[in-house]
Amino acid sequence: MEPQLSHHVGDGVATVVIDHPAKRNAMTTQMWRALPPLLEELTGRPDVHALVLTGEGATFCAGADISTLRGSPDEAQGLAVLAEEALAAFPKPTLAAIRGYCVGGGAQLAAACDLRFAQEGSLFGVTPAKLGIVYPASSTRRLAALVGPSAAKYLLFSGELIDTERALRTRLVDEVLPEGELDKRVGEFTRLLAARSLLTQASAKEFANGRTDRDAYWAEQARGGRDTAEGVAAFLERRQPRFAWNPVTPRPAVRDE
Numbered sequence: 001m002e003p004q005l006s007h008h009v010g011d012g013v014a015t016v017v018i019d020h021p022a023k024r025n026a027m028t029t030q031m032w033r034a035l036p037p038l039l040e041e042l043t044g045r046p047d048v049h050a051l052v053l054t055g056e057g058a059t060f061c062a063g064a065d066i067s068t069l070r071g072s073p074d075e076a077q078g079l080a081v082l083a084e085e086a087l088a089a090f091p092k093p094t095l096a097a098i099r100g101y102c103v104g105g106g107a108q109l110a111a112a113c114d115l116r117f118a119q120e121g122s123l124f125g126v127t128p129a130k131l132g133i134v135y136p137a138s139s140t141r142r143l144a145a146l147v148g149p150s151a152a153k154y155l156l157f158s159g160e161l162i163d164t165e166r167a168l169r170t171r172l173v174d175e176v177l178p179e180g181e182l183d184k185r186v187g188e189f190t191r192l193l194a195a196r197s198l199l200t201q202a203s204a205k206e207f208a209n210g211r212t213d214r215d216a217y218w219a220e221q222a223r224g225g226r227d228t229a230e231g232v233a234a235f236l237e238r239r240q241p242r243f244a245w246n247p248v249t250p251r252p253a254v255r256d257e
Contacts (some may be wrong), residue, residue, distance in 0.1 A: 003028045003065070005038060006056075012049040012194030013187075014042045017056050018106075024062035025055040027105050032064075032079040036086035043091060046246045049194035051090060052186060053113055054097040055106075063104025063127070080105050081136050087112040088142065088209070091202045091247050093193045097186045098122050098173070103161065111142050114205065116173040117189070118164050119182040124172055125161040147172050199227045199245035221245070 003020035016038065018025040042048050055061050064080065087094065087109060096102075096110040099119040104127050110116050126143065128135045135156055144152040151170040155162070167173045177185050193201070203218040222228055225245045234241035 003031055005031055005034050007038065007042070009042075009045070009048055011187075011191050012047065013052060013190045014045070014048045014050070015052045015054065016042075017054055018061050018109075019056040020065065021057045021059070023065050023067075024059045024101055025057075025106070026062045026065035027080070027083075027109075028065045029076065029079060032076075032083045032105075035083040039086045039090050043247060048092065049198055049246075050093045050095070050190045052095050052097050052190055053087070053109060054186075055100070057100075059100030060096070060098040060102040060122070061104075061106025061109060062101045063106055077133070077136065080108060081138060084108045084112045084139060084142075091205065092198060093190075093201050093205070095186060095190060095193075097182060098124075099182060103127060108139055111139070111146055111172075117175045117177060117182060117186055118167065118173045119177055120164055120179055122164050122167075123161045124155075124163075124167050125159060126155040127159040129157060129159040195240065195243075197227045197231060197241070197243045197245065198247075199225055199243070202247060 001019070003023070005016055006019050007014055007016045009015075016035075018027065018031070020026055020028065020031070039051075042051060064076065094113040094115070096113040096116045098110060098116060099122055101123055102110050102118070103123070103125040107124055107126050110124075126135070140152065140156065143155070146152075147155070147170045151172075154160075162170075162172075164173065164176045168176050175185070199221060203221070206214060206218075227241075227243045227245045230243060231241050
């Protein structure tokens with residue numbers, strides 16, 4: 001089977017699968033190119049309220065498939081950055097479900113997600129120092145914001161792989177699950193996310209990521225929508241809310257500040 005990004009949608013959740021098991025799900029040039037338009041398509045689907053990124057089989061993503069890089073290293077890195085930024089800008093909650101290797105470009109993609117759940121025994125690494133590559137500024141800032149400057153420097157300076165215990169301690173992952181329980185936990189949690197207000201989630205995502213110039217936009221969205229009224233009514237009536245707000249078009253990319 002050709003390397004690909006497959007996806008399916010169910011229960012309000014889109015699952016995107018990095019499918020290249022022959023190379024530990026390393027991303028080919030075509031896969032990097034395919035991710036941004038796929039995310040744009042999923043943004044516009046009203047039946048998608050959250051997104052899971054995972055790898056086929058026993059590995060998340062071992063980085064870039066060097067054998068497919070036909071252009072210069074700068075061109076290849078540019079494709080990876082575009083894919084990473086598209087994932088970071090996806091306006092709905094995103095979660096990386098990680099097992100096995102999460103290394104190089106795989107770690108870039110995981111860091112671009114809002115949350116990361118990992119199976120015990122997974123390994124993480126940011127490895128440009130092994131190849132003499134300058135890690136992109138936006139990726140470096142995102143990693144440092146996630147784990148702190150010292151932990152980011154440890155990962156980038158050494159290129160060493162770390163285990164789930166250290167990844168959890170440094171906040172590279174949010175939860176670590178025993179073997180066999182990752183899929184169940186991810187399914188339960190993302191169904192929970194899909195039942196919550198996307199208006200709240202999308203605005204909180206922008207604010208938490210440093211976007212500070214759209215307060216008026218989100219206030220208008222709240223006034224013009226029905227999520228707030230529905231949430232209050234559901235609380236008073238002791239029932240589950242039926243939230244309806246959904247972005248019609250992709251949001252502008254979140255800016256690093």
